[in-house]
Amino acid sequence: MTSVHSQTLLAFVLALCASLLPASLHAASAAADPDASASGTPATCEQILAQSADASHEADVSEVILHHVMDAPTVGIESPVSHADLSLDFKRLQCRLTGWNGVVSIGGTHIDLTPTKHTFWLWIAGLLLVLLFVFVRPPKKTGSLVPRGLYNLIEMLVLFVRDEIARKNIADPKEADRYTPYLLTAFFFILVMNFLGLMPYGASATSNVSVTLGLALLTFILTQIATIRSTGFVGYFKHLTGGVHWLLWPIMIPVEVLGLFTKPFALTIRLFANLVAGHIVIFSLLGLIFILGSVFVAPVSVLFAGAIYVLEIFVACLQAYIFTVLSALFIGLGVASGHHDHDHEDAH
Numbered sequence: 001m002t003s004v005h006s007q008t009l010l011a012f013v014l015a016l017c018a019s020l021l022p023a024s025l026h027a028a029s030a031a032a033d034p035d036a037s038a039s040g041t042p043a044t045c046e047q048i049l050a051q052s053a054d055a056s057h058e059a060d061v062s063e064v065i066l067h068h069v070m071d072a073p074t075v076g077i078e079s080p081v082s083h084a085d086l087s088l089d090f091k092r093l094q095c096r097l098t099g100w101n102g103v104v105s106i107g108g109t110h111i112d113l114t115p116t117k118h119t120f121w122l123w124i125a126g127l128l129l130v131l132l133f134v135f136v137r138p139p140k141k142t143g144s145l146v147p148r149g150l151y152n153l154i155e156m157l158v159l160f161v162r163d164e165i166a167r168k169n170i171a172d173p174k175e176a177d178r179y180t181p182y183l184l185t186a187f188f189f190i191l192v193m194n195f196l197g198l199m200p201y202g203a204s205a206t207s208n209v210s211v212t213l214g215l216a217l218l219t220f221i222l223t224q225i226a227t228i229r230s231t232g233f234v235g236y237f238k239h240l241t242g243g244v245h246w247l248l249w250p251i252m253i254p255v256e257v258l259g260l261f262t263k264p265f266a267l268t269i270r271l272f273a274n275l276v277a278g279h280i281v282i283f284s285l286l287g288l289i290f291i292l293g294s295v296f297v298a299p300v301s302v303l304f305a306g307a308i309y310v311l312e313i314f315v316a317c318l319q320a321y322i323f324t325v326l327s328a329l330f331i332g333l334g335v336a337s338g339h340h341d342h343d344h345e346d347a348h
Contacts (some may be wrong), residue, residue: 003094003241042103042110045095061287071116077201090115100207122205125192169328187324194316207275219327227334263330274319
């Protein structure tokens with residue numbers, strides 16, 4: 001299991017960087033900069049620091065829900081009915097420490113690279129996973145054959161992903177073991193991010209479509225690599241024709257290319273939508289107390305919100321499992337395509 005630890009750590013670092021890049025690029029659109037001028041020019045650090053940090057006002061239920069679900073360049077300890085009481089504004093902190101407003105201009109397009117709430121919790125999930133895999137070690141006593149404690153739980157999950165997900169969806173055992181570190185990374189990374197979103201004052205980075213897109217793109221890239229390794233470049237492009245007559249290639253090739261991108265699109269939307277929907281439902285149920293303005297509604301709202309919260313714990317585990325299974329399935333299809341071609345040639 002030591003090799004699995006090292007390979008998983010390496011794959012995790014790559015996955016963290018890949019999922020963090022879209023999240024950073026998403027900051028300009030998901031957390032629109034209120035300091036930008038009407039002309040679209042980003043605000044300077046002088047303008048940002050000159051603005052009052054106390055912008056609290058009476059928020060309605062919809063604003064509270066959106067404030068919790070949407071990304072923003074602040075992390076705070078929030079009150080259920082108002083804005084953050086204690087907050088860390090990354091934009092202001094960045095200006096004070098570096099004198100840079102975090103905006104990069106490329107061809108007239110402004111990209112805000114300021115860390116955001118989801119970026120912060122993504123890095124927290126990454127730090128927890130690194131610490132977990134660094135400090136979890138096999139039992140020191142050589143005479144003890146039965147693992148105990150946290151190591152026992154981690155080993156059980158690692159073996160489950162390897163035996164029940166990777167090897168059952170990727171037919172070739174060697175290829176299954178080759179992609180197991182990535183599948184372990186995806187499973188644990190998504191699981192931890194999902195659980196962080198269920199903590200008080202926490203946020204789930206997987207409720208950001210850019211993070212789920214980054215993870216889905218990693219699966220897409222590995223799927224294409226697995227297919228090319230199995231079929232070769234010629235076989236890979238041959239598959240894009242669908243095996244039909246060359247007169248039908250103008251129709252079939254666009255369809256096949258479109259089919260390549262439906263898989264990462266499904267992974268992106270499924271994970272993102274399930275996490276966002278659960279948070280919105282919980283806050284909506286609690287918001288009924290303030291919308292109706294009756295204390296008698298509170299027991300029912302809290303009871304139903306609690307039930308949905310318990311369901312969200314199950315959903316957090318289920319979505320990590322589904323993403324990992326689908327990733328293994330897509331990679332397995334790429335690996336199997338080469339074996340299918342070889343079997344087809346042998347039959348002739």
